[in-house]
Each structure stands twice: as structure tokens, then as C-alpha cells.
Amino acid sequence: MRLPPQSGEWIIRSKPLGFRFEGREYAGFEGDTVASALWAGGVHVLGHSFKYHRPRGILSAANHDVNALMQAGGTPNVRADATPLQAGMALTAVNTFGTLERDAGRFLGWFARFLPVGFYYKAFHSKRLFPLWERMFRAMTGLGRVDFATPRLRTPKRYGFCDVLVVGAGPSGLSAALAAAEQGADVALVDENARLGGSTHGASELIKQVVAHPRIRIFTDTYAAGYYADHWVPLVEPGRITKMRARAVVVAAGAYEQPAVFRNNDLPGIMLASAAQRMIRRYAIRPAQRVVVLAANADAYRALQDFIEAGIEVAAVIDLRDAVPTEQAAVLAERGIPLHAGHVITEALPAKGDKRVAGVRIAAVATREASAEIACDGVFMSVGWAPAAPLLYQAGTKMRYDDGVQQFVPDTLPDGVFACGRVNGIHTPSARLLDGERAGSAAAAYCGCGAAKPVVVPAETASPTHPWPIVPHPKGKNFIDFDEDLQLADLENAIQEGFDNIELMKRYSTVGMGPSQGKHSNMNALRVLARATGSTPGAVGTTTARPFFHPVPMSHLAGRGFTPERRTPMHARHAAAGALWMPAGAWQRPEYYAVAGLSRSDCIHGEVKAVRNGVGLIDVGTLGKLEIRGPQAAEFLERVYISKYAGLKVGMTRYAVMCDEAGVVIDDGVVARLADDHFYFTTTTSGAALIYRELSRWNTLWKLDCGIVNLTGAMAAMNLAGPKARAVLAGLTDVDLSFPYLAVREGTVAGVPARLLRVGFVGEWGVEIHVPAEHGAAVWDALMAAGQAHGIRPFGVEAQRLLRLEKGHIIIGQDTDGLTTPGEAALDWAVKMDKPFFVGQRSLMAIAAKPRRQQLVGFMLPAGHAGEAPKECHLVIENGEITGRVTSVAWSPTLARHIGLAYVQPDRAQAGSQFSIRLTDGAMVIAEVVRTPFYDPDNLRQKEAA
Amino acid sequence: MSEIVFENVSRTPRAGVKGPGAAAWLTSLGVPVPDLPNSWLPLPGGLVARLGLTEFLVEGPEAAKLAAPPVHGVYPVLRQDTALVLKGARLNDLLLETCSVDFRALDRAARPVVLTSMAGVGVTAIPGDDAGVPCIRLWCDGTYGEWLLETLAGVAADLTQSSQSHHQGATS
Amino acid sequence: MKIMTCPVNGPRAISEFAYGGEIRPMPDPATCSDDAWADYVFNRNGSPGVKREWWCHTPSNTWFVAERDTARDVIVRTYLYAGDN
Structure with missing residues (x-):
């Protein structure tokens, strides 16, 4: 039964809605919340409390009635007091064993004395009993049920910008928004309720002016979830988050009315006066x-x-x-x-x-x-208020306790942050309007819009908050925290047990740790602690207020989830050829090319065979590609790489290893000299962006006469390799392919300007072909077409890893780690200590004077090794101690042996030494150190001239 | 029409150059140079954009001039961008979902060039309008281009769909 | 999120930037002791206060210096490294 129509009521009586709660049918109106519709329908027990399963009704009707949490079908965490009623909702109570009517958990109230404060801490002390407790609590606790079949909802986030963000559209917030907008500021006004007005009610003049103002954007059903650096405030709307960047923030968030503490203060029908007012004015309900x-x-x-x-x-x-x-x-x-x-x-x-x-x-x-x-x-x-101040705290406001109004108020506000209304200790209706005007005007002035008006706001003459609305009772059940079912005695006991500091008392008793995060309990708890320790609320202080202000749906936080993907120009060709994709950083690379009827390893071995015996083509376009020009280009390379490049002849290339200042190997590639003052060099795929950035930083510092250009995305690159590769390429290029091993030539391939580098990574005659990206696919097509007659096969990352392993080549980050120095990785030969300076040199000097810790070696398993083979990161064990680890290992189809690379102790590094590798199940495998390259030890195939 | 229209102009001829000598070199080739960093000038059939202090992007027929051999302090930059033009009434909504720069606060008269990140991809952006309809020119590394285009098109499609279904929500 | 002002591109969200470490003088590798060198390579000053740091605006690859008060989380000023035009 509803009251006669209330002026400005929120319900729309012409739109009745039917819904179910605990299996029974009820009716409400559009504009009702779930709680108001139930209350109007005569349902006064909306849920059972967390610990004692006591019947609970409406407390605040202001989005901190955690005892009225419900489940709506597959959707958990429906807050009945804040969730709009929708037709057909089927709601059930949570936290009951059985139904709300017959909740087997009610007996818990009778065993209250065995559930003292700090119960979790005390119960879990015994390791022996922990599994029992765990099973019990998993069954007993938890509010609601997750539906794992819920489809992903897309709730894209967006940015927003404004001059003045006003949080709260009560009288002071409305007044602040108007004052700021009148001074020319672009204002965003946010309120968590469905309508403006806050704790006042009705379509007042002020609301009309705010709605009509062209410079005020209104966000209702929206809350400010937290305050982040530089006035960055996420606004949580029903369907998404707006990441609002303001130039000034006015916090007009109001205050939470506080409950009084007396025995049985949680019985349904006992509520805050403001809750009763909302029921009457918004929903036309007489609550009692x-x-x-x-x-x-x-x-x-x-x-x-x-x-x-x-x-x-x-x-x-x-x-x-x-x-x-x-x-x-x-x-x-x-x-x-x-x-x-x-x-x-x-x-x-x-x-x-x-x-x-x-x-x-x-x-x-x-x-x-x-x-x-x-x-x-x-x-x-109606005994008092606690300021809704989390945003102020998060912004770094210093608060102080004001005895005049018995609440914390802002003492020192950070630049660009303003407060007004109840949160600022101003409670009288007329004063709230003035305080809002003052704050809004000041905020606009802070943004350069007009001047701050000198508004005089009268202070409160009487405290709107009682300093001690708490009554002890020998039989207890006088609740301070309704979320966590904490009684006065629970806090007093915690303090007596020594948890007498606000942070300790909170965590030991769990006061303020429930879903409403202390909105109706922190202040009373603080008062209890102050009195028990002979202190004052101001001295006791508050616990840290952390985001979020209300729970935020995970889908809102996920947003779209932008995960950029890089694709080489030949991406479509790989897809058409049956590539299985693997991510390599942001890139997609072909792991191998699927052949119908063949297993993964058979496909990979097939690709390896094609390269060894015929010709293969691999897309290496993900490599970093950098270009450096200028009179001091060579000098720059001398400083950043460990080898020498000043004397590198024009038209030649050289392997390049980069170390950091600690002498640790961080990258490798190839440097090609195109002219005295012009080099083109490559980096690893994962290192490209970082290396370019770091080299830019070095030159900002050194100011050498040279410039670096990042061509990683601008150049396509592919490696044509195999005994037949030269035959394939010969018809497509104007370059004389008898150019020496490790040389570089510029010319054309398939009519496209290209750089050709003779490289040896996979151990066959091979050329790395670099062309501008727009021609990558065309050159790939031309090579594949020309190669048909020779049985050309595209090969992927896995085949390449196997091919290079057969040659004993290292992969940075796989065969090296965050501590590996060149000597350990068998790269001594590349270090030129007689250069005047290079990055890492001084550290390598110091390291050279110490005994080497480990040595990378090639190894093989015995021929005919049956059973499991070691995997990467399996450990080398000697006399029960870890003395090394495997970094790369594979079955080599070319050699019909298991081969790999491993770190071993330096005194075990000679060819012929044996060492033991421990497999996952503890079994030991014997491996023998072998000189690398395993395949074609003299590198004749890749060096071949004719 | 609430649709955002995408035009792929990646094939438009363009060239880049950077270095302490770049501005003088362009001038010597007859290519005008914008005075201020991060601004642009129109050219016959294209534009010249100053990216930061000492890097330039030239688009259109004039780009052919940059094929001239570089001199001291001039470092040619091979441009293989994915280049897009986006246009539509709801363009700003798309930008708000993908980029943290406030494009509406820029002073258009200064012909600004913005180097920023959109949907996680580094982009060069030039905002503008075509007979009152907001538009924006975007350039990004070609290897990110397909993904960026797919992603922005997805955002645009969602926005079009939500306009059509009269989606409620706060105005932007 | 915090705003950092790139000297060339203006104020931007900090997600557009990469931190490059505190600017510290390198001891002369030719003459310093191993200990002094190790201190330079491995040790950092963690005490709160105003630090001069390398920062890079990644979309434009602009390296610059930021003076940052790590005690108050305030970016005091940003400027191009000495000698950069």
C-alpha cells in the first residue's frame, strides 16, 4: 500500500512491474529499488546477517545496506537498496542455509559466545584444524554465486575532460556546479543516485537551473570511484567507466547518517531517519x-x-x-x-x-x-553524520576532528581540490548552499575562469552529530558494524587484547572491512577506541580510505582491453600457407606451417630438411632494423657494441653483441656497412624498441655527429636459405650472387630495391633480403614462385630454432639470462677490450679478474638414447648440487641425435666431459660436451662461393 | 548519419627526414618548413608536418623531392605508414574511447600535429574538419596498421550501433 | 594517472612515457676503482627528495630531463638535456 502521490516521487505509477523474491510474486513500479518494492509489498526481512544470520531489513537505503545483498538469477551482488527494479527479476537472499524463511544458519546466533572477535585469527592458529575450518568456511561464507557461463559483456571505457568536476548533486554540489558554470567553467556534475538533489527532495529551482545550464554535464547513477593523481577520477556509470580528467575537483559528497548503538538495533523496522525520508518521498511508502x-x-x-x-x-x-x-x-x-x-x-x-x-x-x-x-x-x-570523505583522503587532504560538529573536516586541501556541504562540516540547509557557491566559484577561479567569490558561510552553532550515541548492554547484540555483525563488546575485547591502534583494531575485529567499507561503522568504532584508550577521535585517526568507493564490476575495469598486434607485410601469405601462429611480443609469427596428416614435430622436421637439402624461405621481418648515418656513425657503434666496427669494410657485415653497463649481454644482431658514414644494423625482435630508445638516450648524452632511424616496421625481411637458394634467387636479382660470405650488397630483387646480406644463422648458403615493407609480399611471392621448381618450402620459427641449434648459435634471452656475460656465453672472441670505451667494458675488466662462474657448452645425448629427453631449464646436478642448466635442447633430424646447449662448471666444459641432467621426475640423463657447430663444423655450406 | 567513415590513404606518396640539418635541407629543396614544432603546412596535393623539433613528414607529390641525396646532418626516414582519414559526427566519441589527449581543447588555427598513443599504438594525428564534420588524419607504423584499423573500425561500429538503438547515457 | 609534461609535446598521461633512471655522473672508467665502478653500476639512491631523471616520451622518442620530488610525488619541471635545441 502506497501513500498518495508525493511531489517529485521517483516511482512511475503507470508502470507496474512484477518480480519474484524467494520464490514468491510481488509487484512494484518502475522507479522503485528492489528494497523499496519489497518493503511496500510487506517484506521487511530482506536478508540475514553475515555471522549470526539475524533477520535484517532496511538500514540506510543509501547503498550501504549490505544485509540486503541479493542474487538475481546468475547475477550476484545485487544491492537491493540501490538497484532499480526491473520486470521479471527473480531474486533470492544470499547467506542463508536454505531459504530466508527457513535458514538453518539462525542457530549460529545461539553459539555466539564461541565466535569471539578475532575468530579467524584464533581459529587458524592450529595447522591441524585448518583444513576443517577451510571446508566449513567455504560452505558457510560467501555471499552469492558466480555463474561461470556468463558471456563477456563489453563495457568500453572512455576518457572525459572538464574544468570543474563536482562530486555530489545535493544542495551544496548543485550550488557549486552552478557557481562554477556561471563563471565560465566547463562543469561535470556527478551523483550516484538516479536523480539530482541528494538528501533534499523535489524538483527545486536550483535543480532546474542546473539542468538547463549549457556548461553543466550531468552524470546520474554514476559514482566517483576514487581520486587518482592530477585530478583523475574514474566515474562508474551503469554501462561503463569514464576516466575524467578535471582541472579542479569539488567534493560535495555529503555525509553518511550514522546508526545509534543499542541492544537489538538491527531489528527490521529500525532504520536511519534519512532512510525513512527516502522511502516516503521517493517511493511513497510509509515505512512503519x-x-x-x-x-x-x-x-x-x-x-x-x-x-x-x-x-x-x-x-x-x-x-x-x-x-x-x-x-x-x-x-x-x-x-x-x-x-x-x-x-x-x-x-x-x-x-x-x-x-x-x-x-x-x-x-x-x-x-x-x-x-x-x-x-x-x-x-x-537521527543522531549524527560521518563525512563521505574518501576522495578527499585519497587526494591527500589533511583532515582534523572538529569538536564543534563532532566530525572530521578538511584542514588542508591540496591544490585544485575543494570541499563543501556536509563533508566540509556544514549541515544547515541554507549554509550548504552558500558553501557550495563558495567552493564552486573558487574551483572555477583555480581553472582561470573568473575570480573566487568571498562568500561568508556561517559556522554551525550546534553539533549535528552526537559524540557518543552508544549504549552498552550486558546481553550484547548492540551492533556497531552491520556488515560484519560486530557488537560493542567485540571491539572492547579487541582493544583489551592489545589491538588498541586504529589499524590493528580494524584488521583484528574486521570492523569496516565488509562490503560497505565502514560507511556506517568506522566512526562509531573510532569513538569506542578513543574512549577505551582515554584518547580523542582526532588523535585516534582514521584508517586509510582506498578506492573504490563502491564495488566496481570487473567488466567495467576490463573495458575493451586493447592488446596491439604487429603483423609483417607477409602475414596473409603465411595464413594462406597454413601457418600456426605464435605470439612473439606484440608480433604474430608462424610457428610452423601445417601439413595435413603430419604432426607438429613432423612438420617442423620437414621444414628443417627442406632447408638442409633444398631451399626454404622464412619471414624475419620482426627483427629490429636500425640505420645510422653521419661522420661519427662508426664511433657510435664502437661505443655501444663490444666488437670493432670502425675498420669494417664498406660492403661487409659483422656479428654484433651489445652489453649493458654491468657487462651483461642484452642483445645481438648484425651490423652492415653501406658506406663510410652509413650503417644498417639489426637487433633481436624483442629488443628492437628498447634498443632504439636506449641508443637514442646514449646519443642525447654523447652528442656524436650522427643520427639513428628506426626502420623495424618500415622494412620487410626474409631469409632464403639452402643449397638451392642461390639458384632460386639468381633469376630475380641484378646482384652478382658470388659476393662473399658475410658481405652486403644493394640492388634489386623482383624489381624492388633491396639490401642483401649473406648470413650464416641457419648454416646453409643463405641471404637475408631486406626491402621496403610495401614490397614485402610481392618479393615473397616472387621467391616462392621461382622456388617452386626447387621444392621451396616456407619455414617457421620452430624450424629456424632447430637449424640454428644444429649450428650452436645462441638466442639472447634463451641461452643467456639477466646475468650472463659474454665469456660465459662463449662470446669471448667478440669482445675487443682494446677499444677506448664501450658500454660494459669497465665491468668486463673487473669480471675478467674473477674466476668464471659457468660456461655455455654444446652437448649431445648418447646415440640411440631412448626414453625421455631433457627440456629447457632442466638442471645439471653434480654430487647433489646444482652446477648448471640446459638452455636449448632438441632432437636433430639432420644428425639423428639429441643436441643442446647448457651451462656447466668451467672445469667440466672440455669436449668429451660428461655431466648429468635431472629430469622432472628425478631420473638422471648423461650428456657429453661436444664442440659446436654440431653440423658442418667448418661452416663450409654457408660460406660456399659457387 | 552517425557512421564514422574510414579512408585508407596508405598508398599516398610520402617521405620523411630528420636531423639538425633537415629544416635547412627541405628549404633548399623548395619545401616550406613549419615554424613551430608539432605543426603542419598545406602543400599542393599534400602537406608537410613538423614532428617535434627536427623531424618532418612530407606527403603528396612534393615528397618526391626528398629522394635527393642527403647532406650532413640530414637523415632520411623511410615512411611505410598505415595512413587513415576518419570522418564523422561521432568521431570525438571514438577518440575519447581510444586516446587520452583532449583533441577538442586544441587550437585548430595553430594547425597542431599530435604525437600520441591511440588504443596502445603510437600515432601521429592531425585533427581537422571537413565542412563542419569532424575529421582526423592518422599515421602509424605499418606493422600495427591492420590491427589499429580493425580496432578503430570495431569501436566505430559499436558507436554507430549504439546511436541507432538510442542508447541512454550521459552526453559526452 | 599522473601527468608529465614533455618539453616538446606538452602535458600527457604518464602512460606515454618511459622512465630512464636517475641521471648520475659516470666515474672515469679508465681511472676509477672496481668498488667505485660497482657502486655506479649497481647502487641507487633511494632516499626521497628531488631527483633529476631521464624520461622518454615514447610516441615521439623524445628524451628529456624531469626533476621529480619523490617525497611529495610532484614533477617540479621538465626540460631538454643541456645542449639539445
Whole structure:
């Protein structure tokens, strides 16, 4: 049964909606929340509490009613007090063993004394019992159920920009937004509620002006999830996150009304006065028939007007204050409502079945002796406020406790951050408007829009918050934290056990650690700690407020998930040829080319055979490709590589190894000299971007007369290799292919300008062909066509790794790690210590004076080795100690043996030495050190001239 | 029309150059040089963009001039970009989903060139408008180009679909 | 997220930048002791305060210097390395 239409109500009576809760049908309206529709339908128990499974109803109706968490089909974590009702919703309570009606967990309340504070800590002390506890808690705890078949929802994020971001559209926020916009600022106004107005109600003049203003963008149903550096605030909207960059932020987030603490203060029907007001004004619901109002401030008496208008019988007002201001008391006198000043509620009395409040016992504050019992089916509490200050804390605001208003208020605000309204300690309605105007104007001025208005905001003359709305009771069940079911005694016990610092008390008792993150519990807990330790709230302080302000759906955080992919110009050719793709950093590379009916390793071996016996073509376009020009280009290369390049002849190439300042090998490639002052050089695929960046930094420092250009993406590159390769290429190029091994020539291939480098990586006659990317596919096609007659096969990364292993070539990052120096990797020959300077030289000098720690060697398993073979990273073991590890290993089809590279102790590094490798299951395999290259030890095939 | 139109102009002739001598060299070839870093000038059939302090991108027939042999302090940059022109009323929404630069705050009269990251890919961007319809020219490394185009087209398609279904939500 | 101002490209989200380490003078490798060299290679000053650091705006490959107060998380100023035009 609803009240007559309320001015500005949120429900749309012409749109009724049907839904189910716990298997029963109910009806509400569009504009209802789940909680309001249920309450209107006579359902007052919305859930059971976390620990004791006590029946709970509405507490705040402000998105911290965790006891009203529900499951809607496959969707968990439906917050009934904040979730709009939708037709056909099928909701169930969470945290019940069985149904809400018959919850087997209710018995837990009776065993409360065995669930003391710090229970988890104490229970888990015993390792022996931990598995038992774990099983129990997994079954008992957890709120809701995840549906693993949920399809991925795409909720793309977007950026946003504004001058002034105003968080909160209550009176002070609205006022701030308007003031800033009037000064010319571009304003974004955010509020977590479905409509503007905050705790006030109705389409006021102010709201109309804000809605109409062209420079104010409004985000409703949106909350500011946190404050990040430089005014970066994620706005969580129903369907996505807007990453808002503001130039100034006004926090007008208001305050959370706080519950009073007395025995059974959690019975359904006991709620915050502001919750009752929302029920009445937004949803046209009379939350109770006959209520007791627990008051301690002017807000209570303002709320009283709403209760009276809604036809609620106010049985009495219990005011914690000894002296109630005349104008407040007058309202009661007019209507004959009894006022008990200087009194507290000592306990609430349950109706039969414990599912609703039926009355309260009151006592004078001084005596604490119960003096009367008052029958009621609702208690509305208006005893104080705690500022919604997480954003301010996260922005680095220094807060202080103000005794005048009994709350924390901003003391020192960071540049560009402003606060107004209740969060700033201003509670009187007219003052909130002025405070908003002041803050909005100042924020706009901070952005260079106009000047800050000198608005005078009157301070509060009376505290809107009571410093101690807490009543102890020998029988307990006076709750401080409704999420975690923590009673007053739980906190007192924690403090007594020595957890007497705010951070320790929080973690030991778990106060404030539930889904509402202490919105209605932190302040009271803080007061308890202050009193118990003879301190003050200001001295006790608050725990760190971390993002997010409310829970954020994972899908919002995922957004689109941009993962850029790089493809070579020949990508489509590989796909057409049946390539299996493997990621190599951001690149996609062919791992091998699938052949119908053949296994992966057979395909790879087939590619290897083609290169050894015929001709193969591999796309090496992912290699880093850099170009350096200038009079000091050679000098630059001398400084960054370990070998010498000053004397490299024009038209020749040389293997290149780069070390860092610690002398550790970080990259390798090939340097080709195209002219005295012009070099073209390659890096590893994964090193390209980093090396280019680092070389740029070195030259920023050294200022040598040269310039480096990154051609990695601009050049396509492919390696044509095999005994028939020369025949294939001969018809396509104007270059005389008798040019020497390790030389470089410029000419054309298939009519395209190309650089040809004779290389030896795979151990056959081979040429690396580099062309501008736009011609890559055409050159690939021409080579494949010309190679048909010779049985040309494309080959992929795995075949190449096998081919190079047969030659004993290292791969940086596979056969070297973050500590490997050139000598350890058998690259002594490349180090030219007689250069004046190169990066890493000084470290290599120091290292040379010490004994070598390990040595990379080639190894083979015995011919006819049966059984499992070692894998990469299997350890070399001697006398029970780790003395090395395998870095590369494979079955070589060419040699019909298992071959590999491994680090061993230097005294085991001679050819013919044997060492033991331990497999995963502990079995040991004997390997023998073999000189590399394994295949064609004199490198005749790749050097072949004719 | 709420669609964002994509034009792939990767084949337009272009050339790059950088180095301390680059500005003077271009001038000597008869290619005008923008005064300010990160700005551009129109050329017959194309443009010249100053990328930062000492790098230049020339697009259109004038690019052929950069084939001249470089001199001291001049380092040719082979350009093999994927180049796109995007145009549409909802273009700014696409930019807001993919790039953290506030394009609307730029002073168009200064003909700005923006070097930034879009959907995680390094891009050079020149915002503009075509008879009041927002447009933007983008260049990126060709090896990222296919992915970037697919990704931006996906974002654009979602935006078109959401306009068509009158998606509720805050205005941008 | 934090804003860093590239001297050439202006203020940008810090995700557009790569950190290059504190600018530290290299001891003369020809004359310094092994200990002094190892200190240069491996040790860093972790105490909070204003640090001069290498930063790179990656989309434009612009290396520059940022003076950053690591105690207050404030970027004091940014400029091109001495001698860069």
C-alpha cells in the first residue's frame, strides 16, 4: 500500500512491474529499488546477517545496506537498496542455509559466545584444524554465486575532460556546479543516485537551473570511484567507466547518517531517519505505522515533519541531548508528541519471531536505568553524520576532528581540490548552499575562469552529530558494524587484547572491512577506541580510505582491453600457407606451417630438411632494423657494441653483441656497412624498441655527429636459405650472387630495391633480403614462385630454432639470462677490450679478474638414447648440487641425435666431459660436451662461393 | 548519419627526414618548413608536418623531392605508414574511447600535429574538419596498421550501433 | 594517472612515457676503482627528495630531463638535456 502521490516521487505509477523474491510474486513500479518494492509489498526481512544470520531489513537505503545483498538469477551482488527494479527479476537472499524463511544458519546466533572477535585469527592458529575450518568456511561464507557461463559483456571505457568536476548533486554540489558554470567553467556534475538533489527532495529551482545550464554535464547513477593523481577520477556509470580528467575537483559528497548503538538495533523496522525520508518521498511508502524517533540534532526534527505528513504515528521522540532547542521541541508540543530529553534507547524489543521491532526500552542518560517501554513497529535514528570523505583522503587532504560538529573536516586541501556541504562540516540547509557557491566559484577561479567569490558561510552553532550515541548492554547484540555483525563488546575485547591502534583494531575485529567499507561503522568504532584508550577521535585517526568507493564490476575495469598486434607485410601469405601462429611480443609469427596428416614435430622436421637439402624461405621481418648515418656513425657503434666496427669494410657485415653497463649481454644482431658514414644494423625482435630508445638516450648524452632511424616496421625481411637458394634467387636479382660470405650488397630483387646480406644463422648458403615493407609480399611471392621448381618450402620459427641449434648459435634471452656475460656465453672472441670505451667494458675488466662462474657448452645425448629427453631449464646436478642448466635442447633430424646447449662448471666444459641432467621426475640423463657447430663444423655450406 | 567513415590513404606518396640539418635541407629543396614544432603546412596535393623539433613528414607529390641525396646532418626516414582519414559526427566519441589527449581543447588555427598513443599504438594525428564534420588524419607504423584499423573500425561500429538503438547515457 | 609534461609535446598521461633512471655522473672508467665502478653500476639512491631523471616520451622518442620530488610525488619541471635545441 502506497501513500498518495508525493511531489517529485521517483516511482512511475503507470508502470507496474512484477518480480519474484524467494520464490514468491510481488509487484512494484518502475522507479522503485528492489528494497523499496519489497518493503511496500510487506517484506521487511530482506536478508540475514553475515555471522549470526539475524533477520535484517532496511538500514540506510543509501547503498550501504549490505544485509540486503541479493542474487538475481546468475547475477550476484545485487544491492537491493540501490538497484532499480526491473520486470521479471527473480531474486533470492544470499547467506542463508536454505531459504530466508527457513535458514538453518539462525542457530549460529545461539553459539555466539564461541565466535569471539578475532575468530579467524584464533581459529587458524592450529595447522591441524585448518583444513576443517577451510571446508566449513567455504560452505558457510560467501555471499552469492558466480555463474561461470556468463558471456563477456563489453563495457568500453572512455576518457572525459572538464574544468570543474563536482562530486555530489545535493544542495551544496548543485550550488557549486552552478557557481562554477556561471563563471565560465566547463562543469561535470556527478551523483550516484538516479536523480539530482541528494538528501533534499523535489524538483527545486536550483535543480532546474542546473539542468538547463549549457556548461553543466550531468552524470546520474554514476559514482566517483576514487581520486587518482592530477585530478583523475574514474566515474562508474551503469554501462561503463569514464576516466575524467578535471582541472579542479569539488567534493560535495555529503555525509553518511550514522546508526545509534543499542541492544537489538538491527531489528527490521529500525532504520536511519534519512532512510525513512527516502522511502516516503521517493517511493511513497510509509515505512512503519507507529514509530519512536531517536534524535540528537536539528535534522531529526526536519525529518519529523515528513513523518507526520506521511501519516506516521510518532509515539515519542527520544533525544540524547539534555536540552532540546525550543523551536525543535515546539513542533512536538503542538502535536502532543511526548519528548524524552536526555534519554537513550537501551534496547529494542523484538516482535514474536524476532523479525520486526515491537517496542523500545528507554532510560535517562545519567542513570541508564530503564524507565519506560514504548510500543512501536519502527525506530528512526537521527543522531549524527560521518563525512563521505574518501576522495578527499585519497587526494591527500589533511583532515582534523572538529569538536564543534563532532566530525572530521578538511584542514588542508591540496591544490585544485575543494570541499563543501556536509563533508566540509556544514549541515544547515541554507549554509550548504552558500558553501557550495563558495567552493564552486573558487574551483572555477583555480581553472582561470573568473575570480573566487568571498562568500561568508556561517559556522554551525550546534553539533549535528552526537559524540557518543552508544549504549552498552550486558546481553550484547548492540551492533556497531552491520556488515560484519560486530557488537560493542567485540571491539572492547579487541582493544583489551592489545589491538588498541586504529589499524590493528580494524584488521583484528574486521570492523569496516565488509562490503560497505565502514560507511556506517568506522566512526562509531573510532569513538569506542578513543574512549577505551582515554584518547580523542582526532588523535585516534582514521584508517586509510582506498578506492573504490563502491564495488566496481570487473567488466567495467576490463573495458575493451586493447592488446596491439604487429603483423609483417607477409602475414596473409603465411595464413594462406597454413601457418600456426605464435605470439612473439606484440608480433604474430608462424610457428610452423601445417601439413595435413603430419604432426607438429613432423612438420617442423620437414621444414628443417627442406632447408638442409633444398631451399626454404622464412619471414624475419620482426627483427629490429636500425640505420645510422653521419661522420661519427662508426664511433657510435664502437661505443655501444663490444666488437670493432670502425675498420669494417664498406660492403661487409659483422656479428654484433651489445652489453649493458654491468657487462651483461642484452642483445645481438648484425651490423652492415653501406658506406663510410652509413650503417644498417639489426637487433633481436624483442629488443628492437628498447634498443632504439636506449641508443637514442646514449646519443642525447654523447652528442656524436650522427643520427639513428628506426626502420623495424618500415622494412620487410626474409631469409632464403639452402643449397638451392642461390639458384632460386639468381633469376630475380641484378646482384652478382658470388659476393662473399658475410658481405652486403644493394640492388634489386623482383624489381624492388633491396639490401642483401649473406648470413650464416641457419648454416646453409643463405641471404637475408631486406626491402621496403610495401614490397614485402610481392618479393615473397616472387621467391616462392621461382622456388617452386626447387621444392621451396616456407619455414617457421620452430624450424629456424632447430637449424640454428644444429649450428650452436645462441638466442639472447634463451641461452643467456639477466646475468650472463659474454665469456660465459662463449662470446669471448667478440669482445675487443682494446677499444677506448664501450658500454660494459669497465665491468668486463673487473669480471675478467674473477674466476668464471659457468660456461655455455654444446652437448649431445648418447646415440640411440631412448626414453625421455631433457627440456629447457632442466638442471645439471653434480654430487647433489646444482652446477648448471640446459638452455636449448632438441632432437636433430639432420644428425639423428639429441643436441643442446647448457651451462656447466668451467672445469667440466672440455669436449668429451660428461655431466648429468635431472629430469622432472628425478631420473638422471648423461650428456657429453661436444664442440659446436654440431653440423658442418667448418661452416663450409654457408660460406660456399659457387 | 552517425557512421564514422574510414579512408585508407596508405598508398599516398610520402617521405620523411630528420636531423639538425633537415629544416635547412627541405628549404633548399623548395619545401616550406613549419615554424613551430608539432605543426603542419598545406602543400599542393599534400602537406608537410613538423614532428617535434627536427623531424618532418612530407606527403603528396612534393615528397618526391626528398629522394635527393642527403647532406650532413640530414637523415632520411623511410615512411611505410598505415595512413587513415576518419570522418564523422561521432568521431570525438571514438577518440575519447581510444586516446587520452583532449583533441577538442586544441587550437585548430595553430594547425597542431599530435604525437600520441591511440588504443596502445603510437600515432601521429592531425585533427581537422571537413565542412563542419569532424575529421582526423592518422599515421602509424605499418606493422600495427591492420590491427589499429580493425580496432578503430570495431569501436566505430559499436558507436554507430549504439546511436541507432538510442542508447541512454550521459552526453559526452 | 599522473601527468608529465614533455618539453616538446606538452602535458600527457604518464602512460606515454618511459622512465630512464636517475641521471648520475659516470666515474672515469679508465681511472676509477672496481668498488667505485660497482657502486655506479649497481647502487641507487633511494632516499626521497628531488631527483633529476631521464624520461622518454615514447610516441615521439623524445628524451628529456624531469626533476621529480619523490617525497611529495610532484614533477617540479621538465626540460631538454643541456645542449639539445
